[in-house]
Amino acid sequence: MRLLLLARVHLGAVAVLLLLTLSACLLVSGLPRVMQAAFDQALRESLATAPAQHADLTAVLRSNGGDQDLREPALFQVQDERLRTLVPAPLNGLLAPAGHASAKTYNTPVYASGGRTFVNLGWLSDGDRRVDWVEGRAPREVSQMRWRGTTIPLFEVGVVGEARDRMGLGLGETKILGESDYAAIKIVGIFRAKDAADRYWSHNGDILNVRQVQQTGKLDLEWYTTALIPDAALTRLSGDDRNLSYQWVLPIDHRSAGALDVPGYDAAVDEFERLMRLQPGVYAGSTLSTGLPTLLGEFRTALATAQTIMFLVLGGLLVVSLGVIVLAVRLLTERMDHGLTLTRARGGSLPQVAGAAAGLTGLAVAPGALAGYALSYLFPGPMLPLVHLGPVVVVGTAVAFAAARVAVTHRAPLHERRDDVVAARPSARRITLEVLVIGLALAGAYLLRTRGLTTQVAQDGQDPFLLLVPLALTLAAALITMRCYPYPLRLLVRLTARTRPAVPFLGLTRAARARSFSVLPVLILLPALGVSVFASVISSGVAGTQGLAAWQSVGAPVKITSERELPADVVERVRQVPGVTRVVPAQTATVQVGHTAERAEIIAVDLARWRELLTGTPISLPSVPAASSGIPALVSQELHGRGTFEIGWQSRLRITTQGVIPALPGFFTEGKFIVVPFDVNQRPVVNTLLISGDAQETALARVVPQGRVESRAGALAAIQHDPLTSTVSGTLLVVTVALAGYALVAVVITLVIGAADRAKALSFLRTLGLSDRQAERLTVLEILPMIVVTALAGLALGLGLPAALGPGVDLSAYAGGLPVGDYELDLVTPTALAAGLAVVAVLGAYAHTAISRRRSLGAVLRVGDLT
Template identity: 30%
Template sequence: MPRHDPGAPWVRTRLRTAPTAAVALGVLVLLTAFLAALLPRAVESYESRALREAIAAAPPDSTVLEMTAPQPGLEMTQDAREEALRPKALAAVQDAALSRLPAPLRADPAESAYGVRTGKSLTAEDTYLPRPDGVPPRFTLAAQSGLAAHATVRQGRLPVVEAPVAQGAREIEAAVTVETARTLKLRAGSTLTLSGFPAGTLTVRITGILEPRRPQGSYWSAQPVLRTPDLAYIAAKPPLFYWEAGLLLAPDAAPALLGSQGQPEKYWRFAPATGQLTAPDAPTLVERVASLEGGPDLLRMRDVAGPTAQLSTGLEKVLGTYTTTRAAIAPVVAVAAFGIAAVAAVVLVMAGGLAAARRDTELALLRARGGSLRGIAGRLLAETAVVVLPAAGCGLLLAMLAVDRARLLPSLLGSAAVALLACGTLPVRAVVAHRRPRAHRERDDLAHARPGGRRTVAELTLLVLAVGSVAALRRRGTADAGDLLVSAAPVLVGLVAALILVRLYPLPLRWAARPAARLRGVVGFLSLARAGRAPAAVAALPLLALLTALTTAAFGGSVLAGVADARDRAALLATGADARVATADGTPLPAAVTRAVRDVPGVRKVTGVRVERATYGGEENTVTVVGVEPDSYAGLAREAGLGAFAADVLKGGGPAASPAVASPGVAERLGREPRRIVTPDGAVTVRITAVRPRTPAVPDGDFLLVDAAALPGGPTVLLATGTGLETKALRRAAKGLDVTLRGEERAALSDAPLQTGAERIYGWTVAAGAGYAVLALVLSLLRAAPERAALLARLRTLGLTTRQGRRLLGLEALPQALLAAGGGVAAGWATVLLLAPGIDLDRLALPGAGAAQGAALRADGWSLLVPALATVLLAGAVAVAQAWWAGRRTPITHLRAGDMR
């Protein structure tokens, strides 16, 4: 016969008796498990996206892997040397090399190529070609595979080889790109005479003009000279410039390059495929690239490409930049992750503790009737696991559906930790509370509770940990994502604040209860007495959860505020105003442009300045001089917060010297005595009357401000301010001039995947912290709902009115809500104040930030006050709702609750 399971009737009975509590626990576990499983997947997802974008956005010539081998040596026969350069032999090496690329490196076949090229450009002797400084142009010749698939013929045809080309050929065909043809005045049918060949010269006939289909792809941009001519120079005094360009040969024409002074070489180019790369691949990628450049993988490549083959790439620099940025951001994200994990854990423990407190009488009765601790714990574990395990599994599944293409193990561990904590809290709490059977429960009123020695030791230990974590964070900063002591600093500060408030909570209750007892009404006294009669253990858990959640939300909101401030500041420093209009060469702006910009919708004020370079004390000493209209420009500097000064500082100059405002560096070099500076339009004598660190016209460098009356000529830069600027209208008014918008600069700082992903994590932290705070408050209020309803029914039979009953429940919930709100504001402010010196927000706020950029953590008023006020309002709303619900039922219904007669 099958063995009877005595736990099944218990579980079934409990679920039928308290279905609402089971559903609430399941929802809590599902949401928490979802967050625990989603967080590592979200972090890995944005880090992987950042890795792929870092490689894709980098210049192809710095990410492509290029393997080269010199032309075959003279120890081979001429036929063998020519065969080694033909497409069939090169393609065989390409296929073999592709199969030997070590994982996770993968090549994109569409953008990869192979062929033969001249390692050194060859001089063209034709006199009709452009010669900037009288130096003839030079050409790089490349017989590259896949030309037809990557270019569109705009004129003529592709180069072909009608008869086998051998070393010493006198004439071959080639094609050039549209840009090369336009720059060097070439067309289909043009001929070029190149020197440096065994036969003397080589005639190259241009058969076609090509338009690259993906000009920014690796095929064309890995060696940009094949696509776009470049001005090179000969090191001389002065430098002599000449054109460098590329000629695209037919692949079968490669043997014609043998023996030339162009040092021909074979090459195989592998464009990295980024579609399958993930963040955990980054360390392996660095190792594989190093091995390909000078390790075992290079030896395997030489087995197919020859013993002299070399592989080079700039991919390790791209990966290094990505790794450095991720390493700088990850510890800051770890602080947020640790905070929300601690809040979730505290709320789960609180939920289990409140459930144990609600069932205290039932469990005490079981112990009094001979129930063993093991049996009670097993049954509680069984009834909890039936609800928790499916909920945790659903949370994990939802996280996997929300974010795909991430590792399963971290998410599985996160959801398993949530399930373990949710399953174990109720049994452990019950075993600890009912170690010995008791006939009755001693009073444990919050207002009269005296903490024991064990609690004091635990609190002191937590205080020491909090002090150590704050000291470590301020000293070491967020340099290591695995430093748990540093990551736990905000949470530990919040926990210490919560424990302090729990100890202080009884004091105001005692102080307020005495005068309230002398009042004529009973509502005030009863509410304070009820708040003080709450069990200490039950009252401490909600306060602990609320303070931790509010502190985490305040810290996360402050981080987001600091990031936003840093980006706003960086965008302002890039423009100096809301919009900046300037000419590319620094020439004066037409007067019509100034009038048109003023008429653009949204423009409130336009300030014109003249920016030019001046010298002093010799040609080698230069300074940026800015001619401004004092009143208008002083107002702009004051509004922008960039070196505000009084307009009178620039006024009142005489023929001896013009007043000037300088940056600290310029003031140090020029001094305060009158100095003569030479501008392109003449000499000016200036005297520095004020020093400011920045100014809108030159927000990121040294400057010297003078009255525009001292500089002849019109403005070269327009600085416009206003709200709701119409971008298209402004660019139309600028008529092709350089336009820089503060809003666009600000948006560009928010597009980097690493920064955006980390910022989103902090946004979730704020939302989740506020949500858990609300949940903790609601759970604590709902736990006592039946008791409050019964109390209200008894008091109503004694003459308490409905309005008084609502006031009673509201005032009873108010002390805890006010304490949590005030404590949350204070703890959040103190956390930010203590931890600000150790939190580095530069890399999080500004993509590519190197040295300190001034992104500082500051307390954000909205993040501190909004959750706290919401806590108070919600507590009042729940209390009023409870009173309203209790008022719908008759007092006799509440008083006979549980009576089976």
């Protein structure tokens, strides 16, 4: 047979099949690339926003003196180059070309400070490029001095301005360090960082900041800082005299990170640490300090959930698109049936007619598949195997179905078929198989709800059980729908048989006695509606939880916090900012519990005014009843059971526990904390403002430059704009729209497939007096039962899938850390989908009857007589 001639004769069916194949291949090849690009971007942002101390690789060696001491800066560079050669692939591809090294002492006390002041010595390989000297000069040399009859080294050092202000290390002062091996330092300069926000300082925060530490069981605070020393000081810095450690920082370049390489990164970190410890010489006893495995583990947990959702919705999209393409192939092969029947009658072989159907189908789908595959290159992202495999599956399924259907239909020449006979009773074997499928689906859903996953998805990859249960549930729902579909129709047929109008009886009778292919759309519409509703429910649940998480993270529409007191005039200026409707001041601090070293966080606030500010929001606050003695207080679970006790704040306060709260929105989620009335102190020191209204954050920041401004809207935007979150939401939206489109196309193709048989029946009925309006109603009644039943089943499936999957899908990573479990019943999308299907069915019925009216009844009846 000449395929081009066949394609020209059946041009309409070929064009429909081509467009469906193009759209399916474009989605199947393009969406995975977009998702993988988003996964890569999410990993890069995760590494970029994490502290460099956690993301980078840091080799740490604690020197014991002797051969382990490095006396020259050049030796640090040599060791850095050796370290880089040990990093295995693919981790070596993540390393930035420039790192840095350092030599620092630790736990170096100031003589006669009672163990409360510590000044360590620190050398940075690139310190001269990182700081500006604001007072004095940079240290240049190391000398000696006499102290208590001995000669000790004297290091010129520079300190940060905060150490001068808070620890009293003034310019020109000399301090003695140590309690046994003494050394002296002379402060010759005060410096500041050229860029304090540079990730570099994450590794050297001890140099840039003063640290306060309260040791367990002690009341006094310890003060720590690290002073900069020059290159020359390395000659006198030894592990023999003091606690000394060397560090080599290998920075991670997040721009080259890829989500597909995450398992390899984990293995490479372990291998690098093993190789480093096996090296002789300087590296003996060295350790690897990095938080990269933890960061990658957190990312893999969030990624696993995203991949699970993507597999579910993309799997549903692929199944539905293949089902619609199969329907279109059936339409094409039915249009060829007459010619193929004549070919078989004239001696054509079965491979010949099957090959003709397969060839014509391939001629229709191959260009669409190639075009869709080519257009997928316009999407960003790496080329995954699914990108190449998807179009092959689509083309192979279409061609194989065409060949198989024609081979089965025309296995014998001039084989008689009755299209007006109700389907035969299913065999016992088929019923047993269907019952087994339904039972396994229900058992799988029950096990998934009760025992969760069999594997750790973040470490071991996707659990096949989680991916098979939704498929089994969908297949079970489709089988139940197909088996139960005729029974309500038969009941309706019996009821309408007793009424006078003939149209309801005829329409429902034709629906009940429909050919087998008329029920086939159930296998397409049901998963399409089910996955669409599932995506809608998931999106709605995530969106609602995101809003709640934003409110809980801020605790008010806008919150301003400051480390220093906010004077009354500043608070008043905040009230005058346009858009501010209400301001609730608060005091926050860390207080002493009792007379011990135990500490707790505290907030003093008027809860009644705060509750008024939160009216109409999804969060609520407890009330504090009046205490019979002492100050009424709400405490965390860790402080529960203490009754009345004292705290040390601005003065000694006696508080009485009036209730226990697990968390306080905007402030505390765990640990030890206390909530007391605002006026507990004789003079309230306001350092926090809770604000309602629609004031601009920039305007508030100008009024309170020393404060930190947070807003509920900003917190929500940060959650929603996360790459993984936006990818999940965007993909769910695209898949929902695509599935709705495929469902509508399936209804249209179903109408077209049955058009000839329906036209013949209507022509016969029109000769008996059936009017055009009655013909339209009859066609609608023939189509609507299948749509209504399938829409209800798809709605039930989509609403039940989130509950069935249960703990298998943890969406907290996309909802600000809050669990997403209470899915509200949102019928907007399902109703819109069902209404769209009904509208298409009605429009198709009207269009069909309009076309039938233009046909000659005689021509239709003669064609019927011939068959």
